[in-house]
Amino acid sequence: MPTFRAPRGTRDLLPGETPAWTRLERLAGDLAARYGYRRIETPMFEGTAVFERGVGEVTDIVEKELFRIAPRTDESEAWALRPEPTAGIVRAYVQHGMHTWPQPVKVYEIGPMFRYDRPQAGRYRQFWQFDIEAIGDPGPAIDAEIVELGSRFYADAGLTGVAVLLNSIGDPACRPAYVKRLTAYFREHDARLPAFERGRLERNVLRLLDSKDPAMAELNAAAPRLTDHLCSACEAHFAAVRAHLDALGVSYRLEPGLVRGLDYYTRTAFEYYVEGREGQQQALGGGGRYDGLVKRLGGRPTPGIGFGIGLDRLVLALGEQGATDATDAVAAPAVVVVGADPDDTVGRLRIATELRATGVAARAELGQRKLGKQLESAAREGAHFAVILGDELAAGDVQLRDLPAGSQKVVPLAELAREVARGHARHRHGIDP
Numbered sequence: 001m002p003t004f005r006a007p008r009g010t011r012d013l014l015p016g017e018t019p020a021w022t023r024l025e026r027l028a029g030d031l032a033a034r035y036g037y038r039r040i041e042t043p044m045f046e047g048t049a050v051f052e053r054g055v056g057e058v059t060d061i062v063e064k065e066l067f068r069i070a071p072r073t074d075e076s077e078a079w080a081l082r083p084e085p086t087a088g089i090v091r092a093y094v095q096h097g098m099h100t101w102p103q104p105v106k107v108y109e110i111g112p113m114f115r116y117d118r119p120q121a122g123r124y125r126q127f128w129q130f131d132i133e134a135i136g137d138p139g140p141a142i143d144a145e146i147v148e149l150g151s152r153f154y155a156d157a158g159l160t161g162v163a164v165l166l167n168s169i170g171d172p173a174c175r176p177a178y179v180k181r182l183t184a185y186f187r188e189h190d191a192r193l194p195a196f197e198r199g200r201l202e203r204n205v206l207r208l209l210d211s212k213d214p215a216m217a218e219l220n221a222a223a224p225r226l227t228d229h230l231c232s233a234c235e236a237h238f239a240a241v242r243a244h245l246d247a248l249g250v251s252y253r254l255e256p257g258l259v260r261g262l263d264y265y266t267r268t269a270f271e272y273y274v275e276g277r278e279g280q281q282q283a284l285g286g287g288g289r290y291d292g293l294v295k296r297l298g299g300r301p302t303p304g305i306g307f308g309i310g311l312d313r314l315v316l317a318l319g320e321q322g323a324t325d326a327t328d329a330v331a332a333p334a335v336v337v338v339g340a341d342p343d344d345t346v347g348r349l350r351i352a353t354e355l356r357a358t359g360v361a362a363r364a365e366l367g368q369r370k371l372g373k374q375l376e377s378a379a380r381e382g383a384h385f386a387v388i389l390g391d392e393l394a395a396g397d398v399q400l401r402d403l404p405a406g407s408q409k410v411v412p413l414a415e416l417a418r419e420v421a422r423g424h425a426r427h428r429h430g431i432d433p
């Protein structure tokens with residue numbers, strides 16, 4: 001057992017795993033750009049109050065899972081690592097006066113989030129999210145556009161069988177009356193509530209609806225539904241979101257128990273699941289509308305909607321479907337620079353440096369092995385060319401060996417980069433040299 005290990009709930013992504021991540025990050029960035037979203041980067045930690053106000057104090061994320069940073073004696077503000085990106089992005093929207101920009105402000109962010117969760121498969125203390133936010137558009141059309149964007153991301157990533165779950169959780173006009181009704185319902189059945197749920201009853205009753213406790217299943221099935229108690233504005237909004245999704249050909253399932261864990265959501269709420277896993281805890285991604293959030297964080301009332309898609313669970317799900325990446329292969333250099341004089345590391349490194357400066361992937365042999373060994377390892381790592389420094393160097397020439405073809409010729413140093421680039425392009429496109 002090594003003395004030092006990555007902290008519990010975190011993982012090292014080793015070079016064999018990162019190509020899958022790089023591919024997803026590129027895909028996410030390209031897709032976001034195609035839909036008109038621009039990249040934003042907010043800090044990985046914020047003042048704790050941003051999350052307490054922005055996510056909500058009576059949420060699992062803030063109550064139990066926030067990674068708080070012990071305050072330094074010379075700072076008055078307490079910080080926490082971000083558990084999700086929306087609160088930070090909305091804080092930035094208010095701070096930079098983005099309400100004066102053309103609305104909606106459409107941004108995306110890809111990066112690590114931190115939650116003090118109990119680690120298990122698909123649940124980590126540091127995980128990655130692809131996050132989309134459109135701030136300043138009340139919907140409903142953009143709600144559908146965003147749900148569709150998430151579905152498209154999964155499809156483009158190569159994941160099949162992704163189910164979209166959809167609900168409306170009302171707004172401050174209709175939710176309070178419903179919350180009262182729901183509280184009364186659960187109070188009536190108080191004796192059947194597990195202790196933990198009873199504790200949440202008076203503080204955040206909506207969360208009882210998405211409880212994973214099997215004892216709650218029957219109670220929840222018979223509970224009054226929020227979608228039966230929406231005000232007419234929320235009702236119309238929800239109907240329009242569905243109509244837009246239908247028109248886009250996005251299939252979805254209505255899920256009255258979907259309330260999302262965060263306080264700030266209003267109206268549209270949605271989650272993505274691997275088909276057949278909806279009952280389990282692990283959503284692939286989720287999002288919703290948060291029309292009250294900008295104001296909560298000190299801005300003027302501004303609607304917004306977004307999603308957070310977990311990349312870790314997506315990579316896991318792709319692996320389960322056998323859709324692992326062809327790009328996982330180790331990238332072989334185009335050229336390895338070797339030489340007859342084992343001590344001439346200066347000569348080898350200089351030529352490799354010149355090749356790299358022209359854009360060629362080159363490695364210099366920096367050990368002091370015999371030429372035969374140097375060539376062997378160049379072939380083993382799958383290099384296309386070996387540049388061999390020998391006696392010809394005095395005349396300004398080198399030997400260029402095409403390793404797979406087994407052919408070799410003398411090339412003036414001045415033409416080396418061009419020769420290599422031409423030969424390597426042909427090689428990559430499968431044309432015989």
Ligand code: AMP
Binds near residue numbers: 084117124261286
């Ligand atoms: P949430 O805001 O909790 O709905 O999270 C959005 C998405 O982030 C989830 O659907 C997951 O894909 C991912 N996610 C959330 N928490 C974790 C975690 N502890 N480990 C890995 N992924 C997570």
